Amino acid sequence: MRLLLSLILVIATAVSAFAQSPLDFSLHKLGNDPAGPTILVIGGIQGDEPGGFSAAGMLVSHYNITKGNVWVVPNLNFLSIIKSSRGSYGDMNRKFAALDKNDPDYQSVQRIKEIIRNDQIDLVLNLHDGSGFYNPKYIDRLHNPRYWGQCVIIDQKNIEHPLFGNLDHMAKIAVEKANSELLKPSDKFHLKNTRTREGDHEMEKSLTYYAIKHGKPAFGIEASKSFLTPTRTYYHLSVLESFLKQAGITFSRDFTLNPPAIKQAMFSQVKLALYGGKLQLELENVRKYLNYIPMNKNLANKFEVSKPLLTMVDAPNGYKIYYGNRNLTNLSPQFFEFDDSLSTLRFTVDGRMQEVDMGTIVDVDSHFSVSSQDGYRFNIIGFVAPNKGSECDVTVRKKDLVPRFSLDKSGRIYRVEAYKGDKFSGMVLVRFTNNNEVAAR
Secondary structure (H helix, E strand, O other): OHHHHHHHHHHHHHOOOOOOOOOOOOOEEEOOOOOOOEEEEEOOOOOOOHHHHHHHHHHHHHEEEEEOEEEEEOOOOHHHHHHOOOOEOEOHHHOOOOOOOOOOOHHHHHHHHHHHHOOOOOEEEEEEEEOOEEOOOOOOOOEEOOOOOOEEEEOOOEOOOOOOOEHHHHHHHHHHHHHOOOOOHHHOOEEEEOOHHHOOOOHHHOHHHHHHHOOOOEEEEEEEOOOOHHHHHHHHHHHHHHHHHHOOOEEEEOOOOOHHHHHHHHOOOOEEEEHHHOEEEEOOOEOOEEEEEEEOOOOOOOEEEOOOOEEEEEEOOEEEEEEOOEEEEEEEEEEOOEOOOOOEEEEEEOOEEEEEEOOOEEEEOOEEEEOOOOOOEEEEOOEOOHHHOOOOOOOEEHHHEOHHHOOEOOOOEEEEEEEEOOEEEEEEEEEEOOOOOOOOO
């Protein structure tokens, strides 16, 4: 029960306002401080910039806002994210001045404009990854004024705002903070003022300038595309935390701010649950193809995720699961009608009897068995019972299971499925914690 409640809590925290379709963007409201300031953080306006949308996703999944409020849209252009494209229908960040109603991005742009204009929003941060390293002077071919990486961007020095009108001052503080936490000296941040109002017609079409025109202080944050995603994410979070602190927003996080810890946190607790949690997929180190997954055609889009950048979309031969721009796995479904009459299974795990909720993961050190229940049959995927008989009331060890049927590449996680007649009743995952038996088959 604790495992199920833990998953539900993670999902509820991560997806406080899940989108209506698998590729709509989602809005997550962190903090509960009606009197405090509110910062809006946006990632994924361009889908080929994983540092920006990963930082926004980390903010949702791994931060606790203790004072003030942070609203996060980590996946503004979700279709472009899963395609790793700057923009599936053109650059969305050039669609905020004028946009034809027939443009495929029209509804998303209108929705994010409405959020930006919300009376509660005091400040807007738009997260990007840029090429090279911006420097106001030409240093070399990678460090010069033409590039955008490693800078904080403002459209102008000041804006009329009761709290955060001095954009230049706030940006300089954020730059100084990032430069005090550089991984190496050549990663240096700079302030870039595009002076948009003075005739930068491209930036006039951008999200941050739209915010400025509507009285909202706004900043762009650019990490360099020269880095791997965890390093980009590190620099985004370093700058972002400066703005949170300047706004008086306090927070805690459950990881240390460095690239290895960020990578570990980013790929931990990656789970997708269907049918109210009765079927759960553990996606850390998941195999590229998962076959014969019990599905229901009418309920396939009703899923819950533990990370806001995780989604499942239709594919020609089933479904694809993406985490950001990574295609984690591909599901080949086997369609069933569903039975809701069974909520728990009786397991004996390492000699101890326990009731196990559907949709949970059971940790096994040595061996397990599933107890028979009248009216139900059980299928342990990857296991063939002696004489091909019933798969319940039989002791199963890791060596008895065929590794290629495991959920994960390490051959440690296996599916235990329950059926009532021809209907699917739910699934429990069994995870072997003792890895001494190496999966060799």
